Amino acid sequence: MVLEALFDIVDYRTGRLEPSYKWIHERTKLSISAISAALKRLASNGFLKIVRRYERTDNNEGGPPVRQISNAYRIELPFVAAKTLRTPPPAPIPDDEAARCEEASAEYERMICQLPDWQQPIVRANVVDQSLEAALCRLGRLVFAADRPATSCDSSPQ
CATH class of the missing domain: 1.10.10 (Arc Repressor Mutant, subunit A)
Structure with a gap:
């Protein structure tokens, strides 16, 4: 009081x-x-x-x-x-959010697996610089040209 x-x-x-x-x-x-x-x-x-x-x-x-x-x-x-x-303790993640995150992660991994082998490491590295991404795409195509032809990565940034 x-x-x-x-x-x-x-x-x-x-x-x-x-x-x-x-x-x-x-x-x-x-x-x-x-x-x-x-x-x-x-x-x-x-x-x-x-x-x-x-x-x-x-x-x-x-x-x-x-x-x-x-x-x-x-x-x-x-x-x-x-x-x-x-510093309150963090709230627990709801079960539906955890399930949604797992589904999104699995879907992302399926999408990555559909890309050409040379492009997968670039996407997994989450490159945000477009000029760096274009250079890595050109390099990837040259390295893996003997295995598969490039189909989905242009040399010009989008």
Whole structure:
């Protein structure tokens, strides 16, 4: 409840978070000791940074030269929580998607097998540079010319 109240009052634009115990008490209806214990637990577990603040007084009569004002807080995310929240486990691949991928892979392999022997390595290498692909096609035709005539790879890039 205390952390929720702090989230409600924080100024996200400036990061300013300076509620008094009285404000937290009015918001949460918890006792001051419960609020103090909750803030200490949040700080000890890494969710909150507490900055004690004070201001100088003009007390020249021998009293304390400062008086405490409301603490400032900084909401933080502990390393373990941040690691857990930022790296969710990957979702499992649905069975129908796995089957579709297997079918597509088998169909692709059948298509590759129908190509001339000299063209298969070029397609399997997934060459994207058209001039390199054309040069490899010419080279492939020359190397395998004795076995089979070329039929599906022109020397000009498409």
